[in-house]
Each structure stands twice: as C-alpha cells, then as structure tokens.
Amino acid sequence: MSHDTMDLTLHVWRQKSSKDSGGFVTYVEEARGISEHMSFLEMLDVVNEKLIEKNEDPIAFDHDCREGICGMCGLMINGIAHGPDQTTTCQLHMRVFKEQGITDITIEPWRAKAFPVIKDLVVDRNAFEMIIQAGGYISVSTGSAPDANSLPIPKENADKAMDGASCIGCGACVAACPNASAMLFTSAKIGHLGLLPQGQVERDDRVLRMVNKMDEVGFGGCTNIGECSAVCPKEIGLEFIARMNRDLIRASLAKGDSKKP
Template sequence: MNLTLKVWRQKDASSSGRFVEYEARNIIEEMSFLEMLDVVNEELVAKGEDPIAFDHDCREGICGTCGIVIDGSPHGPWDATTTCQLHMRAFKSGDVITIEPWRAKAFPVIRDLIVDRSAFDRIIQAGGFISVSTGGAPDGNAIPVSKDDADMAMDAAQCIGCGACVAACKNASAMLFVSAKVSHLGLLPQGEVEQDRRVLNMVRAMDAEGFGNCTNIGSCEAVCPKEISVDFIGRMNRDYRRALLRNE
C-alpha cells in the first residue's frame, strides 16, 4: 500500500517545528507502524536527508518507549496497543496519516517525534519504590497477599510509563500514571507501610513538573495500551486524602 504521511519535524527542543509530507511506498500490511517508518527513513537516508527521529526499544509492546500521536490518537487507532504493535493493516492504501509527538509542557519535544519523559522518572524517584533491607531472598508466600489485592496490584503494575495518558488528556494530566504506580505499590503489604509518604511525595512531584489536573473525562483510560482504569485515580484521591489527614 502507498500512504501519505504528515510528520512533525523539529530539529531540537529550542527550534520550532512544522509538518512535512512524505510518501510511504510499497508498505505491506504485516509491517508494524514503526517498521513502516523504518522504510520511510531508509529512503530518506538514501536521499541524504535526516531520518525521522522516533523513540522505540523492545518493539513488543512491553517497554513503554515508543509512543506517537497518530491521527490525533496516542498509539493510533487500535485499543490496548502500543505504537510498535500497531500494524499497517489498520490503514488502507491512499490514507493520509498525521504523525505528531506527545504534547505536554512537562514532555518537551527533543527532536521530531521524541519527547523528554524524564518528568516521569522524577515522579518515581519521589516515592515510586519500596524500601527493603538487602540480604537473602525472602521465602515465597511468607507474606500472604489476598487474591483481590494481588489482582488489582497486577492491573496497576501493567503500566509501562509510556505517557499516552498525558498525551491524550486535554489537561496533560499525569494522574493515571501516578495513580497506577501509587496503587500498584500501596496494595501490597511490602509497599503499604510507606504509602502515606509515597502518595504525598509523588503527587507533589507530579504537580511540580507542570502536569495538569484530572477532570474525570476518561481519555487516558481509553488510550492506555495497558488498559489501566481510572478507578486507580479514585484510589489515589482516597489514599492522598487519608495521608494528608494522618501526616504533615
């Protein structure tokens, strides 16, 4: 199939970018979206032009590195799918596809489709961890965890930190990401002891990075490649309220 791409090109963080049109020719539908971009890039390199810069790593939907807004949807038209797992059979020959980076003040564009997501790392550094003493590995099942809690913690732990929630939210809010991390650790007995400090510090870090607020519209949940539920945002609202009443 042959496609027309309108791609956001931006030299670096301080330059202003613009859309540039490219033709993607002889694309087969078994290719992933990123492989399609690889084909376009090979042609650009052969012509002596700069290839389109985009983030990618595992290309199997689990690392959270890739992420492009495709026709206005973070990670493109398929539900529960990262950009690397989106395949070209989602499109048909002749389609015009608009390709943009995540848009958020807290995610500045570094080059073309690549944004700086280190804001997420700083939020994790503020409390997205469990403090444990080093030593021998503890016995399996020494600390009982109920099935319900384990399931819910696993649902939250699915978050790969790609930032699609921020990209989709009209307020560029990071609350789905932060709530997933807060819940995933706080639901388990190993993480529960630090939950108050964790939620207070992570929310403070989130606010400091310049993310927006949740207005409960659910765009984040709809685009999340790991189907993280907005229920976790409600959970974080509750954990934060409790932590605030008990501490400071």
C-alpha cells in the first residue's frame, strides 16, 4: 500500500439556497495532495477543512453511514450518478480516478424536478417518501401476525423479492434518467411486496396508488433507456419495471381504472 497523492481540479455546484440560482466554482489549491486511498467523501472532507481554514463556507453534501447502505449520499460525478464505479458515492474511492488518469472532476447535485436543490449538493427527496406512503407497505398492525413459518415461500421468490428490497432509496436512478423517472425505485418496492404471498391482498391497489403518486409528485415517464439500472449501486434490474407494468395493466383492468400503463 502506498500513499500516492493526486492533484485535482474540482468544479463544484455551489448554491446558497433553493431560491438562489447557483453555479460552478472551481477548486484547485484545496484539492491538491489527495490520497488515492481516500473515499470520495473523505476527499470532500479535506477540501472542506481547507475552505474552513480560509474562512469560506464549506460545501454542503448529504451523507451518513458511509458504508453504502443508508442511501443518504449521492452526487453526480462527471455526469454519472455516484461516479464511475457503480457504487454509492461514499464507497467510491479516489484510486478509481487515479487508475483512469482523471484529474478534472465535476460535482453536481441530483438533477430532477421532483428533487429540488436545498443547498449546494443537497437535494430534497421527500417525493420518494410520498410514493412509499401511497402504498409501499403491507397493512399489518403489530401483534396480529401468524407464526412466521405458517406461510412457506419458494426460495426463488424470496430471493427475487430481496433483490428489489435491497433498494437504498438514494435516488441515483432518477438522477441518471433523462426523464427523471422514478420507475426503478417504485417498481423495486412493488416487486418486493408483489412477489411475496403477504403482499397479494393489496397488490392491485398498491401499484395503482404508487404509480399515480409517482406521476403526481413530478417524476417523468419511462422510455426504456436503462440508465437507472446501470448506475444503481444495488444493481436492481429493469425486470422490476417490466413486472410493475404488468401489474399495472392487470390492476387497471381489474379495477376498471383508466390509468395508462
């Protein structure tokens, strides 16, 4: 293990508040001597320490667990959601840039109508909450459950459900999509619950309510581009979108709803 360092040029989106227009600021001096072993967020920590030293406002960005599971972090890095390694921003390490000979890095917040910028690189993802609140659950109150093993579930279905359930709600799929669509996010939850016997009772209602909410809060439609899945740190596949579309048609017919698939 060596401590090879890199000198970077960062172009960072700075925006004082949701009401300001914002713009790129270039940092060179603050981004010198970056160790290749740093994570991307540690690199930003170092830049921020230098900014504070110079009495300048540090760059605001969301982050929490820094181990790739909480879904709080997320940046557009050189135009790619979470950067070039198909992982979360916190798990992206600077050696990836070193290996690819990249020293110029542009950092932006997620860009989507439904994710307004709050400050600098921080966005408001409350629209995701509203989609889950519209039906992303099984209506079972505490205490009313039967014995856990009273309901066998084929391993294949449980595993497939787990693939969808592994979504961390980071929003990279929306940020990567030219239509800012939330189809992958929404379908991952619908697929997770719809693949399990517990989720059948509310299956039709769920898909109608969640898809309606998704449209209502300002996400775009899906045009099968696949960027969402290509950047998804949990590698959730497009088949979840296909499955959701099938469920939507089924539910629309069953419920006589005029919702377009």
